[in-house]
Amino acid sequence: MSTWSEFFLITATALVLLAVIQAITFAVGHRIGRYNVVDVSWGLGFVAVAAAAAVLGSGDASRRFLLLALVTVWGLRLTWHMYRKSLGKGEDPRYTEMLERAGGNAVGTVVRKIFVTQGAAQWFVSLPIQVSAVLGPTRGVGTVVLWVGVAAWVIGLSFEAIGDLQLRRFKSDPANRGRVMDRGLWAWTRHPNYFGDATVWWGVWLIAASVWPGVVTVASPAIMTYFLVYATGARLLEQSMSERPGYPEYQQRTSYFVPRPPRSRDPGR
Structure with missing residues (x-):
């Protein structure tokens, strides 16, 4: 497999993983009535991408697993922090204001303005991890x-x-x-x-x-x-x-x- 074919496999896998994480997060948020739960899954999405890159990439192994370790430490700490911060609280005013400006909290609006945007941002910000996974030492x-x-x-x-x-x-x-x-x-x-x-x-x-x-x-x-x-x-x-x-x-x-x-x-x- 060529370097860029391998990259496309990694990035496609990342998109699928992020879509699944965001769909689960939306379902949880819809059930509990607040969508700031998306902040809890922010770090987890990057951990998932880093894991996929480390496993599927054939680039320099030490750098792949270094990035996996760093992203995992950062992501799990942030996930735990956001979980504790939001536990028992109401909706984040930022999301309330965002949805009000977008015309309400209809399901389509929520998915588009919060979850699709969040997933796309995770994919784009994680591109250095994805690219690094297919590069040499x-x-x-x-x-x-x-x-x-x-x-x-x-x-x-x-x-x-x-x-x-x-x-x-x-x-x-x-x-x-x-x-x-x-x-x-x-x-x-x-x-x-x-x-x-x-x-x-x-x-x-x-x-x-x-x-x-x-x-x-x-x-x-x-x-x-x-x-x-x-x-x-x-x-x-x-x-x-x-x-x-x-x-x-x-x-x-x-x-x-x-x-x-x-x-x-x-x-x-």
Whole structure:
């Protein structure tokens, strides 16, 4: 089988797996009456694609299974976090607003606006994993690029996991009710989890880019970053948070996305 025939087999398998995962997730969401359950299956979809790529690909085995390990750790952690976050809660306001703008929550609208879109995004963002699975070994300067990618993944996962843990502990303290989280990583960026997520996927891309033509999949982390910053992530959250007491002041002293030291709380300094 040629390299690109193998790639088409992997990408077709990925599409089927993602379609099945999204169909099951829709059925669960329809039954419980809230579609934010799609966030729980987000990480699982990438794990499924990485597993298919590792098993079906005949490219460099060490890189295939490295990516499988990294994506599995990231995906399962995120799945567990989103499950705990949404358990016992109502619908995510982002999805409510999205469906209202689209004309209601008819089944066709829900499937198209949420589940098809989510599945397509998973497929596109995971292209570096799919392409890498059919490519030869990493050599020379590519080895440096690969390890820079691993380092970026570690930094990204750390921001995600630590930021989520800090926020969960902050919210669990009744004394913090109504207050804005501005401690730990949240003092350096208003969205450490989204920054971490973007960094994880730039790391995955660098690993794929360590051998030609993996570099051509650069649109995948770029699109992921765009969605996290402008489309469905930080921007929408900022819209809902901006009305909370203390949040405008938090915005003035804390970086929007890329971490940097916080500005002084004293406007006169």
